[in-house]
Amino acid sequence: MTTTQTKGDIKDAGLKAMGIQRIEWAEADMPVLRAVKEKFAKEQPLKGIKMGCCLHVTTETANLVRTLKAGGAEVFLCASNPLSTQDDVAAALTHEYGIETFAIKGEDNDTYYKHLNSVLDQKPNVTMDDGADLVTLILTKRAELSEHVVASMEETTTGIIRLRAMEKEGVLKFPVIAVNDADCKHLFDNRYGTGQSTVDGIIRATNRLFAGRVVVTVGYGWCGRGFAMRSRGMGARVIVTEIDPVKALEAVMDGFEVMPMAEAAKIGDIFCTLTGNKHVIDVEHFKAMKPGAISCNSGHFDNELNLAGLAKLAKKVGTPKPFVDQWELPSGNTIFTLAEGRLVNLSAAEGHPANVMDMSFAVQALASEYAVKHQKSLDNKVHNLPREVDEWVATLKLETMGVGIDTLTPEQQKYLASWQEGT
Numbered sequence: 001m002t003t004t005q006t007k008g009d010i011k012d013a014g015l016k017a018m019g020i021q022r023i024e025w026a027e028a029d030m031p032v033l034r035a036v037k038e039k040f041a042k043e044q045p046l047k048g049i050k051m052g053c054c055l056h057v058t059t060e061t062a063n064l065v066r067t068l069k070a071g072g073a074e075v076f077l078c079a080s081n082p083l084s085t086q087d088d089v090a091a092a093l094t095h096e097y098g099i100e101t102f103a104i105k106g107e108d109n110d111t112y113y114k115h116l117n118s119v120l121d122q123k124p125n126v127t128m129d130d131g132a133d134l135v136t137l138i139l140t141k142r143a144e145l146s147e148h149v150v151a152s153m154e155e156t157t158t159g160i161i162r163l164r165a166m167e168k169e170g171v172l173k174f175p176v177i178a179v180n181d182a183d184c185k186h187l188f189d190n191r192y193g194t195g196q197s198t199v200d201g202i203i204r205a206t207n208r209l210f211a212g213r214v215v216v217t218v219g220y221g222w223c224g225r226g227f228a229m230r231s232r233g234m235g236a237r238v239i240v241t242e243i244d245p246v247k248a249l250e251a252v253m254d255g256f257e258v259m260p261m262a263e264a265a266k267i268g269d270i271f272c273t274l275t276g277n278k279h280v281i282d283v284e285h286f287k288a289m290k291p292g293a294i295s296c297n298s299g300h301f302d303n304e305l306n307l308a309g310l311a312k313l314a315k316k317v318g319t320p321k322p323f324v325d326q327w328e329l330p331s332g333n334t335i336f337t338l339a340e341g342r343l344v345n346l347s348a349a350e351g352h353p354a355n356v357m358d359m360s361f362a363v364q365a366l367a368s369e370y371a372v373k374h375q376k377s378l379d380n381k382v383h384n385l386p387r388e389v390d391e392w393v394a395t396l397k398l399e400t401m402g403v404g405i406d407t408l409t410p411e412q413q414k415y416l417a418s419w420q421e422g423t
């Protein structure tokens with residue numbers, strides 16, 4: 001039920017108290033973002049800036065947008081996926097923290113785009129995307145808004161791929177910061193965040209045992225590496241499928257079985273796609289699966305499993321548990337898919353834990369500061385962040401973990417800057 005209200009569009013304002021409690025719980029495990037918030041509150045680097053954010057509406061995102069607001073920005077938020085919204089968080093943001101939020105878990109496609117448009121109606125100067133949907137909407141349907149935008153931030157690999165394609169075609173109308181490509185983002189969030197939250201999502205949806213099961217990891221990028229590693233840690237026999245020979249070789253040397261999907265399809269118990277590509281589990285793979293096989297996706301878009309093809313081939317015969325769909329194939333075999341092929345970690349669980357989003361969102365906040373500060377010198381391309389941002393975030397994170405490291409001696413500094421000394 002949508003509650004009538006003056007601001008935002010959320011499910012139920014009555015969920016506010018629960019949202020506040022959970023947002024504070026996450027904040028307690030985000031020490032680097034807290035430090036950025038304190039710095040922003042003093043320095044006001046985003047003063048006078050209107051920000052339009054399209055992100056998964058989670059407790060961790062709530063702490064990011066509160067940080068942006070502390071830095072002086074006026075912030076508007078919508079969901080970057082119809083199933084990933086935490087309704088209590090949306091209620092708390094809108095009715096406690098003064099951040100208008102347009103997001104309802106389970107919203108249909110029309111409502112999803114209505115919410116993106118509501119954020120764009122505010123004429124943001126800086127946008128923040130997780131998957132590049134806001135930028136795409138501006139460039140395709142709301143071109144008049146480009147002139148207000150000084151920069152955009154992008155959180156995820158899939159979004160960066162889309163934005164680089166826009167850059168190549170020469171259609172980008174403002175600079176973009178590739179937050180995903182900062183080391184303090186993808187090395188930790190994509191690997192350890194996705195690793196843990198994907199296992200979490202599959203287990204919360206199915207309560208199946210991983211130990212002794214054949215888990216097929218489709219794709220061996222940073223997310224696939226994390227999921228394969230954590231599945232092995234739970235006692236699964238892990239198979240990796242890949243199209244990139246270097247990544248496939250890496251998986252082999254990391255000790256995983258590697259084979260084509262057509263073979264893996266026949267032996268897997270649990271399949272998870274993490275590729276950023278479409279139909280990586282296709283109809284012929286579903287056909288080949290063992291009875292009881294479970295397929296899901298942890299890549300950004302819901303097209304990694306060819307569910308439209310599956311719906312033509314098979315009959316959906318039930319939903320034995322929330323987020324679990326049961327399909328009967330023409331052979332009589334039954335297989336399962338999770339969360340309508342959407343991100344299983346954010347749909348059936350809560351996404352990455354706060355302690356890893358701490359780094360991702362500290363980088364996001366600092367990227368916004370960087371973009372606003374350097375708006376005049378950034379051209380309409382996809383830009384990487386300077387190394388100092390990664391070093392600042394990593395140094396602080398290590399400090400909060402009580403981990404010390406060494407520094408170069410003057411002799412070592414001189415040696416690294418020279419070339420004369422050799423064998």
Ligand code: ADE
Pocket residue numbers: 055056057058059060061193197346350351352353354357
């Ligand atoms: N992406 C993955 N996990 C997330 C989380 N907890 N919050 C926001 N975005 C995410």
